[in-house]
Amino acid sequence: MKKNLLVxxxxxxxxSNADGIAGNExxxxxxxxxxxxxxxxxxxSELPEENKREIKINMNSSCGxxxxxxxxxKKKYNGNKRVxxxxxxxxxxxxxxxxx
Numbered sequence: 001m002k003k004n005l006l007v008x009x010x011x012x013x014x015x016s017n018a019d020g021i022a023g024n025e026x027x028x029x030x031x032x033x034x035x036x037x038x039x040x041x042x043x044x045s046e047l048p049e050e051n052k053r054e055i056k057i058n059m060n061s062s063c064g065x066x067x068x069x070x071x072x073x074k075k076k077y078n079g080n081k082r083v084x085x086x087x088x089x090x091x092x093x094x095x096x097x098x099x100x
Contacts, residue, residue, distance in 0.1 A: 032066035033090035066093040
């Protein structure tokens with residue numbers, strides 16, 4: 001029974017990665033892009049300086065990582081429809097400029 005389950009799991013894993021996409025790369029990109037988008041919605045000039053500073057630090061981290069991963073994935077999976085759909089959804093991160 002355990003052997004059959006293992007075979008089935010390996011089969012589904014192989015199918016899910018048949019196009020050569022590493023799911024963890026996409027997941028890491030999506031996570032950083034989501035945090036980036038969330039933090040950009042939190043920004044407000046009326047916030048206390050400490051909150052603004054913390055948001056800037058976190059945006060520089062998550063948006064910066066998302067930007068790097070965006071271009072890496074775009075190059076690595078050029079022409080892959082699945083990846084292109086994900087990248088299009090978070091396209092705004094490609095132009096992120098670090099806040100100082």
